[in-house]
Amino acid sequence: MTKTIFVLNGPNLNALGKREPGIYGGKTLADIEADCKAAGLELGLEVDFRQSNHEGVLIDWLHEAGEKAAGVAFNAGAYTHTSVGLHDAIRAIPVPVIERACTRGIPPQIDDSARRQRGYLRFWTLKLHPGAAGAEKHHAITRIQDIIHG
DSSP states (O other): OOEEEEEEEOTTGGGTTTSOHHHHOSOOHHHHHHHHHHHHHHHTEEEEEEEOSOHHHHHHHHHHHHHHOSEEEEEOGGGGGTOHHHHHHHHHOSSOEEEEOSSSOOOTTTOOSGGGTOOSSTTTSSOEEOSSTTHHHHHHHHHHHHHHTO
16 A cells, blocks of 8 residues: 655745745746656655645645654744744644755845744654755655654
8 A cells, every 4th residue: 555645835835936036946836846757756756745825734634644644744944933832733643744945045135033043843744955945845755754764
């Protein structure tokens, strides 16, 4: 039986490829979804790829993943820095969650506030995979495959 992993994407990630491509890259979310599904196919995993701008929906999907998935690759977007609810949902599920990001950080000239320096999720996720949009998801899928197959 093929194992399923969820690839969850948070707020504004539907705007990838259009929103500040100098920071987030030129790939669209559809491009990244295709890359993730191809990576899953190579690894013998089914990829359930989703995006929402709503925190409660992401929490519901994490709970669903706890019952249906072998692991989660998760880019919570801005919620990484603000959501105790997502933090608690990750702690509540029995599957590995790999936190990933589209950037290595926002350059100070664009956002010099401290608000993006705190990540509520990283203390309960297995590993942060920063990098260009798309590449980090392949690494996260590979990491989940390594965990679930021992």
